[in-house]
Amino acid sequence: MSVLSWVAIGLIVACLYWSILHWGIAILERIAGPKWRIPNGSIIERFTNGRASSENWQQYGSVYRLWSGPHPEIVITTPKDFKNFSSDANDHGKPHNMNFGWYLGQVLGQCLGFHNGQSWVRMRKVFDPTFTHSAAVARIETVENAARIYVERLPRLATGFGEKGDADSFELSVAEAFAKFPYFLTACTIYGAMTEAEENNLWRMTNKRIALVPYFVIGGPYRFGLATRLFDHTAIRRLREFESEWTEFHHRIVQERRKQGERPPIIAYWEHYESGNINLPELLQTLDELLILNLDVIAHVITWFITLVADHDTVKEELCEEIAANQHDLSQYITKSDTHLHRCFTESMRIQPFTIFTPGEYSNQVKNFDGVLVKPGTQILLDVLAINVRNPFWGPDSEAFKPSRFKSLKSSELRYNVHSFGIGSRKCMGQYVASHIVKALVVNLFSKYDVVLANKHEEAHGYNVDKSGWTPKAGGSLLLTKK
Numbered sequence: 001m002s003v004l005s006w007v008a009i010g011l012i013v014a015c016l017y018w019s020i021l022h023w024g025i026a027i028l029e030r031i032a033g034p035k036w037r038i039p040n041g042s043i044i045e046r047f048t049n050g051r052a053s054s055e056n057w058q059q060y061g062s063v064y065r066l067w068s069g070p071h072p073e074i075v076i077t078t079p080k081d082f083k084n085f086s087s088d089a090n091d092h093g094k095p096h097n098m099n100f101g102w103y104l105g106q107v108l109g110q111c112l113g114f115h116n117g118q119s120w121v122r123m124r125k126v127f128d129p130t131f132t133h134s135a136a137v138a139r140i141e142t143v144e145n146a147a148r149i150y151v152e153r154l155p156r157l158a159t160g161f162g163e164k165g166d167a168d169s170f171e172l173s174v175a176e177a178f179a180k181f182p183y184f185l186t187a188c189t190i191y192g193a194m195t196e197a198e199e200n201n202l203w204r205m206t207n208k209r210i211a212l213v214p215y216f217v218i219g220g221p222y223r224f225g226l227a228t229r230l231f232d233h234t235a236i237r238r239l240r241e242f243e244s245e246w247t248e249f250h251h252r253i254v255q256e257r258r259k260q261g262e263r264p265p266i267i268a269y270w271e272h273y274e275s276g277n278i279n280l281p282e283l284l285q286t287l288d289e290l291l292i293l294n295l296d297v298i299a300h301v302i303t304w305f306i307t308l309v310a311d312h313d314t315v316k317e318e319l320c321e322e323i324a325a326n327q328h329d330l331s332q333y334i335t336k337s338d339t340h341l342h343r344c345f346t347e348s349m350r351i352q353p354f355t356i357f358t359p360g361e362y363s364n365q366v367k368n369f370d371g372v373l374v375k376p377g378t379q380i381l382l383d384v385l386a387i388n389v390r391n392p393f394w395g396p397d398s399e400a401f402k403p404s405r406f407k408s409l410k411s412s413e414l415r416y417n418v419h420s421f422g423i424g425s426r427k428c429m430g431q432y433v434a435s436h437i438v439k440a441l442v443v444n445l446f447s448k449y450d451v452v453l454a455n456k457h458e459e460a461h462g463y464n465v466d467k468s469g470w471t472p473k474a475g476g477s478l479l480l481t482k483k
Ligand code: HEM
Pocket: 112, 113, 114, 124, 186, 289, 290, 291, 294, 297, 298, 301, 354, 358, 359, 360, 361, 420, 421, 422, 423, 425, 426, 427, 428, 429, 430, 431, 433, 434, 435, 438
């Protein structure tokens, strides 16, 4: 054998040894799960076909293994294992680049949601104040007002008209009509009131950034800096172009706000950067996380909330009556959690979660899931459909949209039987701001219009699905008729 062959064998043995050291139990023990598929393990099926994959992968039992590129990840599916996993939830962490590799790491690797330990605590202290419950309540009138104006202007987004052919009855694409509203409202929460030019510029950059998402999911060469540089210069150029425009945009917006003597939250974040408490990539990537990464999440929730209510006459009637009874104080109504409105919100997130498999996190302890021992540091995913829908807790009509089911349930009963905003200290930072935005839009929409589905039940699961983003939003059209 030539020297080269010996070197190759040596490298293979070293790689195997390192892999076993690194991934331990998960490699040595046999855990059932789908086969690793080129080019990225199970990531593509998990993201682009989550609902069908969740059904299909039941064949591997209640605990099984997926692959994120070279990393094994464990899926749990029962409330018992969910409870076990959550027992140390406040100490959970996130693996390096969420196991997605180099390209995603370049875009989001330093954002708040990817940090652990003390550095995560430091980051949360910077961004938390804008998103606390009291901060969200303090902004509720602004949000409600913006929702009213947005709804009044909806005829401008019409894709067709009703029988009379006037603006009193028109059709809308649900996915297209409602994405910008939560986006710019969240943006205003951070940047203060924005000019039209700033909004246009932000939207243009957002589309550039969204166009990078396929590189995260495809994996393969994009998991490694060197391979991406060697094989795809365009992917690198697009990444650097976005980075430089995103940086420039924020320099300019801070300059403008300072010139006008305004102090929206972006100024406080920038001061943390100037004082060295956070660095520029941490700041800019967290702003991406708050705005761009979450755009598909909140748009998903809005489109399903509206679609499901529009398609259920009794639920819709009850909602319209409740809204009418609360017209004197819509702001307060939106913040409450003991309303039919809130139950509709929770129920729509239960049956149409924005992601079928959670992004995942790891425990620092060995976890025993139904006899499967999982090494500390291994990424654990929850099959949300298994918990929110297939779970016997929800009874034989678990797939039905029935908000009244929450009337008699205590929050302690719900803890491990539904997943919506996450668990423990890594729970969604934007949950109050997001809930208010979603509810304010729904309240104004259903109080001004009679809303029905224009083209019902075309897809196998009963509803049209818009797969243009990384979440499966409701697709199809609505017919709105002025009340
Ligand atoms: C209704 C819409 C939303 C839902 C259902 C939602 C849900 C979630 C979930 C499940 C997590 C945990 C993810 C994980 O396991 O890794 C999370 C984390 C997070 N969310 Fe949201 N989210 C929503 C909207 C938003 C918005 C609008 C923002 C920003 C303004 C936001 C900011 C965050 C942040 C920063 C984290 C990471 C928290 C941390 O790791 O400390 N979310 N969200």
